Structure formats: C-alpha cells, structure tokens
Amino acid sequence: MPVELKPTFTELCDGSIDRYRHGRVLLAAHVIALFRVDRDWATEHLLPHFDWQLSEHEARAAWEGFLWSPRLYRPLMEALKGPFLESARHYETLDKHRVQYASLLTFAALDPGDTFTSSELARAVRALPPEGLRYAANALVNALEGAGDQRADYWRNRVTPFINNLWPKGHDVMTPVIAEALSRLCVAAGGAFSEAIVMLRAWLQPLGHPGTAVRMLHKADLCRTFPEHALDFLSLVIGEQTQWPPAELSECLEAIRTTAPALEEDPRHEQLLTYLRLHGRV
Template sequence: MGRFNGAYFSAPESYEVLPAFVSSGIFWEHDICREVLFYLGDRWDDFTSEQRTEVAQLLLQGPDEVRGDENRYASRLEKDRGLLYLQWLLLQGKALPKIILKSFRRKIAEIPDWDETFAENLTNYDGLLAINVEADESTESLSDLPINAITDRAISMQRADYFSGLDPRPFDGLVKENPRKALAALSHASKNGNYPKLLWAALLRHWPEAASLRLTGVLAERLARLPENFVVEIKDPFARWLEKWFGFGFRSSEDRMLRVFDHLMHGILEAAQNQDDPGVGHNTDRIKSPHSHATNHPVGILAQTLVRFVSSRERLEKGGIHEEFSERLELLLDAPAKSGESAAAVLAHSISQLYLLSPAWVFQHLMPRMKFEHPHSSASWHGFLSSAHIPNSDLMMRLKPTFQDLFPRIYAWHWEDGATRIASQMVVALAIKRSGGEALLQPKEARHCIRNMTNQNRKDAVEHLRRVGVESEGAWSTSVIPFIENVWPRDVRLKTATLTMAWVSLLERTGDSFLLTLRTLRKFLVPVERESHWLYSFSRAARGAPLTMKYPEGVLELLALLFSRHTRRAPYELAQILDLIEEASSELAGDGRFLRLQGLVEST
C-alpha cells in the first residue's frame, strides 16, 4: 500500500480531499499513523478556522468501524484513536476550536485510565498503535477443566496482553468447537447468580451453524430464564442471535421462541421507559441516517426479525399478519422515542411486503407515521426511501398526498446519506408514464417537487432521466423527452451552470437521439465557465466514434450555447472538439459560431 504524503499538496488542495480521507478506513490504519499526524501538524495552522473545526470534528467522532467486543483494551484503543490524534495535536501546541476542545475534555474525563503518553508515542516507531493485536481462540487452557471452573478461567484471561500482540479468547473458540460445553459452563455459573456479560455475548455471537435444533432449543430455554436486567446488558448480541435463529427455533417450538422474543423485547422496552436516553444506551445520532441506525438498534433488529419471518414464503402462503406477530410489531412501534423510531424505520422499509400481507394493518399502523406531524415521520420516510423501491400503485397513491410535499420538508430532517437522492429520483420515476397506465405523479405535482429541491437533488433527478434513457430501448423519445417538455420547470432560477453540466452529461449518452434531445434541451442550457475535463466524451469515445463525428453541426450548436461571447477561458477539450467538427464537416469551419469558438481557444 502506498504511503500518504501531505507534502505533495498545498493546504487548500490537501484540505479538499481531507474530509473524505478521514472518513475512509485508510486514514486510521496503523502503518500510516506517523505520516498522517506529521501531515496534520504541518498543515494545521494553514487551515481556516472552519476547516480546522470540520477536521477536528471528524477526529472527535473517531473511526467509522470499531472491531471487537466492548470493554477490551485493544478495542477501546481503536475506538479512542481519534481522541489520541487530537491529544497529539495539543501536545504539539496546536489550537483546537473551543467547541471541539470542550467535547474532547468531556470525553477523556469519562476514560478512567486516560494517559496522554499514549499520544506522545504515536509518532515513535515503537508507539503503541504500531502493534497489531490478534485474537487467540485456542481452547487449550479450558479443555481439561471441569465445567464449574471454565468461566472463572475464561474471565481471568479476558484482558488482552496488548504488548504481546495476542488477545486470548479461549471461550470464543470453545463456543465454536463445543457449544454444548460452553453453554453448560454458563448454565452452571448462573446457578450461583453469576452472569459474565462478555462470555454470554461470545456464546450468542459465535453460536455455530452446525449446532443441532435440540441444542439450540436448550439455549433458547436458558435465554428465556435470564434475569431481565441482565438481558438488557446483552441486548445487542441477544437481538442479533434472535434475528439469525428465530425462524430455525420456531420450527421446533413456536411457544418457546416467542417467549424468548418477549423476554428480550419486554426487557428493552422497560429499560427504554425508565431511562432518560430512550435509545437504551445507544450513543448514535439517528437523525443522520435513521434506517441505518435502526438496523443496528435492538428494537429495530427485533422488528426486522419479525418482518423477515412473516414475509417468508411459508408465511406468505398462509396469508395475513397473524395476531401473535402483529401485536408484537405494534408494541415495538409504540416504544418510546428512538426505540419506536427504529421500529418505524424498519417497518416502513418493508412496507410493500407488509402491504401484501395485510393492507388494513399497514393503513392503520404505518400510514399515520408517514404524516409529517407524527414524531416517527422522519424515520418512516427514511426507511421507505432507503428501500429504493416503488410500491404497487394502490399503496403509492395512498402515500402520494404526503410524498408530493416531501420537498422541501425533507431537508429539515438533516439526513446525511443517499435517501434524499432516492426521493428526487423517485419523483422522476413516478412522473413517467408506465407501460399500459398513467403516471402516478401528474406534471404539476412533479414540477412542485422539482422546484423545491436543492440544485444537487435536481442534478440527481437529471441523472435518473439519463439512466432511463440508457437502460430502456426507445426511452429517449417515449419517456425522457416528454418528461423534459411537459414536466421539467422552466423557471429562470433553475437554469444554472451546474444543471447545464448535468444536462450535457445526459446528452453524452443519447446516441441516435442526440439531435432530438438537444432540440428539447436548448431552452434549459446556459453558458458555463469551467476548465476541467467535462466535455471529454465529445472529444473521444470509449467505443466507436464520438458524437462530434456523427453530429458535427449539433455539437457545434451545443458548444455555442455553452460558451458565450463573455466566456473568458476555454475548457481543455474545446480545441480537440473543434478539430473533429472540421474533420467531419469542413464547411462548418466557416460558420460564425465555429470562428467565435476558435477565437476563444486561441485567446486562452
């Protein structure tokens, strides 16, 4: 892997790629730690205050993914890596924005054994973060022990010997090799009121596929008897275990698996009622990506478990959502705050499947949550859009009154993923006439949505139009051009350079429909001042001849629209495109538009 060297870039250039680099996995890798910190130290004072705040905020958040089990020394060091980077910057005399410094001090105050010498060693070749820690799942230390001694030995070995590079996890190995013995050891400990959290979590995470139906049933019975307060402590691995094994165990005993499900559900819901943080200990900002967080929230996982089960082929054949499942889904939806939002996001994501099972249940329990006045509306719409699926026309028409007002309300939810892009593209899909039917959004309704989009989302809508034209035979003339002519707003404020570049990108893929599409788009194009390679495809093509050779006069017309008499600089490809136009049609070299553009090239 190549090294990162910030010296190759000026401060503005390096900052342009820095946020994406910090968000990548590469930034946090051990072997470039020194280069990354030296780069940050060298460039920190050159960044603007806004840029320092943005980068420091990313460091405060830390790596996107933290591997391993909680309460392990190695995992915690991974989780706190961003804090160590900030500490290193402070030790170098670099100033942090006040708001970041306050959050940083609050976070390190919550870490009992925080030691800034860890940060001092980051740039030493023998620094702590240069050591890789590997899990050692050898069961040799447990294999000869009696059942009543296994948990104590496993717990005593639980802390990683970080400097040896090994993290002993013999109990993980025991679960995989001999799940019966691992379960027996935990069952024996429970008789004495001892419930080691990490060992139960390991049992649930690593329960092997090869385990028999009978042994899995025994585990389910043990889970149903765990103390409710302890169930909440292991809620995450417990929920994941149910998600994986619910259907398998249900075949053996419906009553037992429902008791296990209820035991976890009631424990989580009661804890949610009694805590100030209704997320039951989940420290995530769900507003940025509600469905993504819902699928990692125990209530969301439980909802997903039931949805997948009731949507399975076997259950679909029986029809409907049986009361034993619908009642539990309703309890999850009615959970307080973030827990209920997680259930709503997951169920809205699967609204089409649930509608096939029971339209009445969907109308009664999910549709009200899609209304903007409902506290679950953001989570519900995010879940729905994240499926990237347009439901059948009956359900879509029920959603339409709210859907057509999504823009601009959608921006108040501050999502930070692709859901708004999907919404903008769905507007296009719904406004295009379906084969054998009418469009689900009328032109006036779609125009209302487009007018209230951001410029970026209008670009996303144009991108979807391009995809429609490319992927469906004859769609340029039957779908794309009619949409542009009849639906796309003609407001002057929407005729921007950014959108013009999106329209040009669409034109690049029109093939034999280039002239017809250009004629339709003329009224939406404005001059663009840009030097980068945005006209590349008109100078050369990946396959065959570029459009310029086939339609030289059409391309000349396009160029004349893009570059006015006031344009100061020609893009890199303009000279090549003009040469191709002359090659394809020599008489165009005397055209006034050609001569004007040639003059622009010569003056640049």
C-alpha cells in the same frame, strides 16, 4: 404476517412512544415487504407514519427508513401517493436521503401509470429546490443511459414529456450546476441529440468544468453524427467561465470539420479554435 410478530410490530408503531422511533424506521425500511404480506395491518399501523400532516418528526423518520433502499412498488405508491408527493416540500428535512427522493420522484414521473397525474407530478417536481432539480436531472441521465439502444425512443416517449410538462421554466432555477446536468442529458439522448439540443438550448450556459459532457460527446461520436448541433452545443457550454479546455475538445472540432467542412468557417468553430490556441492546446 406471522401471528407472533404482529403484536410486537403493532407496539413499535405506537407513535406516542418516542423510544420506539428507531424501530419504526426499520419497519419503514421494509414497508414494501410488510405491505405485500399484510396490507391491512400496514395500512392501519405503519403507513400513517409517512404522513407529514400527522407528524413531521414521524414522517421524516419513516421516509428516511424507506429511502435507505427505495423501490417503486406501484400498489404502495398508490397508498402513499399524497405523502410521497408532499415530501418534495419537505426536501431539506430529508437530510442525507435527499438524493434518493429526488431520483425516486423522477423515476415515478417517467413512468406514472395510473398512479399519478401530470399536474400532481408537476407540483412536486417544481417544489424541489435547485439542488433537487440537479439530482432529478442526474436521474434522467441515468434513465437514458439505462435505455441502451432505445435511448432515442426513451427520450421522445419519456424524457420529452417530463421536460415539457413537469420541469420548471423559471430563470431562478437556471443555475450552473443544473446547466451542467442538462448538458449531460443532451448527450445522453444519443440518437435524439439534435432534438435534445433544440429543447434544452435555453438552459445551456458556459460551464466551469464541461469536461464530462464533452468527453461523453466525443465518446458517443456525436460530432460526426450531428456536426451542426455538436458545434452549437460546444459553443454553448464552453466560454470565458471555462477554466481549462476539455481534453477532447480538439478532437471534437476536428471531427466536426472533417464531417462538415463548411463549418470550419463558422464563427463558433473559429472562436473555439481561438480558445484552444489561447490555452496552448493547438
């Protein structure tokens, strides 16, 4: 760090001076760069402001600054591991940066390396409220979609351990919004769609607006690749609560019927056709 800047930055990090808090927020936004340039200075003067145990007000400000544009820089995460994980218990305090935190925690859990243990991550993920879990599920979808042709492997090697080891199992978090996110997660698994359905089936439920998930299902041509599991999926996410048939539902059922003709006699297929007829879509 330039010698001429260090005294100014050090003064800004004086937590006893409230009027400098906005300056500390800006420093926190650049903590990765500062940590890389002068680890000793950052560790002594800046990182303590991220510690919820020392000051909740200071920690909230520091994390808000960092979460403006968060990145997983492993050496910094090792230094901030405790406060980072504890932020899950202060989720509501993070205000408009809650989405970024839930997403960052999810990406950290997908590639924990030697920084985090499974039990540490499980405590943090399970401390998230339902809203945070929805954002975590959205982050899983984004991660899978970003895996491209490697989606199936990513599902098996990254997402499956996340669901098995970290995701909460209580019925109190089986909300419609989480079910919607997990329905998209199933489809995002691509070549591992059948495995995803088996794993997440208990979480799926009739949705008010399943259009996005059904559109993804149709676009990925999973009804032809996995007709049995696709039919099961559609029967789970479409029901009395569904306000209007998804535009692609008829095409999905046709793809299932032509690929696996025997499924046309399946009660689930018949029920979905009846649903379409009731809404004048057949």
